[in-house]
Amino acid sequence: MSTHTYTTPPAANPHSKLRPGRYWIAAVVAGVVVLTLIASSLLNYVYLDSIPGRASLYGLLAVALIALGTFIGVRAFTRDRASRRKHLIRAGVLLGFGVLLWLLVIDVFVFTQSAGPTVAGICALACLPTTAFGLLVVRRMDRNEKEPWRLVLVAAAWGAIVATSLVIWGESLWDATAQHTLVPGPGLDASTAFSAGLLEELAKGVAVVLLFLVMRDDFDDVVDGIVYGAAVGLGFNFLESVAYMTNLYSIFEPEGFGWAAAGFQWYGRQVLGLFFGHATYTAFIGAGLGVARQLPHPRQKALAILSGFLIAIAGHFAWDAWITFFPIDPGVLGLLEIHLRTLIMTGPFTAAVVALLLFGIRYEAIGLVDQFRKEAASGSGTILMDEVPVLASPWQRLKQRLRAFRRGGLRAYFQVARLQSAQLDLAMERWHRERKEIDTPLEAEDALRQRVLELRHLVPAS
Amino acid sequence: MSVAPYDQILTLYRTLLVFATVAVVILSIGLVEFVYFEPPGQTTGATAHIVGVFAYDPATGTTRGPDRTTFARTDQFAAVVDWSQLPRDIVVDARWFNSFGSIVGRAGPGTPAELGPQSTVPVIVPPGLHHSLPGHYEFVVERLTDGRPVEVLARRIVLVER
Secondary structure, eight states, X not given: OOOOOOSSOOSSOTTOSHHHHHHHHHHXXXXXXXXXXXXXXXXXXXXXXXXXXXXXXXXXXXXXXXHHHHHHHHHHTTSOHHHHHHHHHHHHHHHHHHHHHHHHHIIIIIIHHHTOHHHHHHHHHHHHHHHHHHHHHHHHTOSSSOOOHHHHHHHHHIIIIIIHHHHHHHHHHHHHHHHHHSOTTHHHHHHHHHHIIIIIHHHHHHHHHHHHHHOGGGOOSHHHHHHHHHHHHHHHHHHHHHHXXXXXXXXXXXXXXXXXHHHHHHIIIIIITTTTSHHHHHHHHHHHHHHHHHOSSHHHHHHHHHHHHHHHHHHHHHHHHHGGGSOOOSSTHHHHHHHHHHHHHXXXXXXXXXXXXXXXXXXXXXXHHHHHHHHHHHTOSSSOGGGHHHHHOHHHHHHHHHHHHHHHHHHXXXXXXXXXXXXXXXXXXXXXXXXXXXXXXXXXXXXXXXXXXXXXXXXXXX | OOOXXXXXXXXXXXXXXXXXXXXXXXXXXXXXXXXXXXXXXXXXXXXXXEEEEEEEETTTTEEESOOOSEEOTTOOEEEEEEGGGSOTXXXXXXXXXXXXXXXXXXEEEEOHHHHTTOOEEEOOOOTTOSSOOSEEEEEEEEEXXXXXXXXXXXXXXXXXXX
16 A cells, blocks of 8 residues: 555556547537627627627637636646645636626627526526536436536536527528528428527537546546536537527517516427436537546547537437427327427436436446445455445435434535545446546556545444 | 445536436537438529519509618508419428518518419518517528428518617
8 A cells, every 4th residue: 555645646547548639529518609709709709790790709718718717717726725725716716707707798799688697597597507407417417426516517507608609600500591592381380490409419528528638637437527518518408498498489479478488498499308308419529538438449449429419419300300200289189299299209218317327227237336345445445345336326325425414514524535536436437447437547546545535534333 | 334325516527417408408409400400402593583572552562662681660562473483393482581580571482483473472460560560571482392481582672660
């Protein structure tokens, strides 16, 4: 066992040839995204001269601030404690300015024009609790090692702000061209659906790809991929819901049922479609990346990633293109039909991603239990043999935490929680190292052991 | 002889490939659907003449005022088509679509000679509404084959303001 002490585990293996490559790819992807945003905004402004076009141009600064703040914030956690706070404050200020500017742009230039800032605010407030609930559920799906909130929220913010900005120009141009050249009807519907499926899934998928490339330590497997993908989808769904609600409100308000139209959209997108729509589609992109994370051969990795994107695009396309084939009765029967339509059209995709998730959780659990046993057998003292059954079961872990709570209150609860989390981190690190799918140095694993031992000293014996 | 343990990640990978195959089938069906409703090689060179889009008086069934591209929600409006410039042996129709893609007015289908008297094609306010919904309205004159629109012979887009 190493006797060295570290403030934080070394971030990278200096001899790794993988990590710099990943960072270069991430930098190129980020560069393409920024250039696309700039081009998109300028083209919108020059050619479309529409309200969303102007919003896109003025919103560019907000997007840049959020992107920079996010980057600094995420990287702050890999720094030592001394400089972490400084970087977090910088990130917080940038994010704060970015969000305020973005909200201003959205309210003033988009929704104010059609429905007014009060309606936009009410719609956004209505979507916040449901989206937050969705994120909570999605994060809890990872039974063994929950993803950091900062990354889950970054993923959702990307979906809401960056991905929506990325698709404005592409979809506007595609749809305008199609409307001026195609015969109205199913052919045009199919074209519009191809546009939405391709452009929206690519825009959302970029976020998951960047997390996969840059935050590899927090992107372990298919389960993590599904969590991040679904979070991006929920973020996208949030802003799309607000946009549709305000738009339909402004269309139907003069007829006297603006709130009913907005409320119907809210129910369809934030309740019925919360997990069935964007969250499901982008979860497939995450699943593809998560599977690729653990595959040994580059060809298999590429195919897995491509598969994830293909399934997401196809699921999105199928909904948009064929929704008109399920006409909804204007009467009471329509209420039932709306639910059945979602269940029949998107249900199979959601069931498929849930199947991947369940298999992924089981696969991860088997790998972790194996590593718990090996670590316990090594005699390092980080994991004891009688702790293995507890660590292997989320319910047993919860019971252990509750026992600590009864004994020593919240403080004891969180001490045990931190210890369990560190033990799981160690097992995960061991699992990846054994599978040769990690590029952090062995010292990082030793630092994790050291951390477990330190935490163990804080937890009173049960 | 020892056998390397089967890596379960391959099961996930293969499952993903199966799902991807289904995805390719779905996208292919979409492509076939697109080609079916937008068949290539349908351009005849014929064009219809839309005289204009005018304010419309449903009581008299006549249009009035100049050709316009924007209307207020409370306005009623109609397109006027000159069917005489079209070949006599084709089947055509004219349709209005609102911004939701719903048909809100139509004439035909029939031959240009049959449709001659129906030169004014108004937008009908949907049942339950007092006025036309705001948004872009598209008016198309289409050529039909086997009862299916295959070519747009003329098109106009107007805006109904909020």
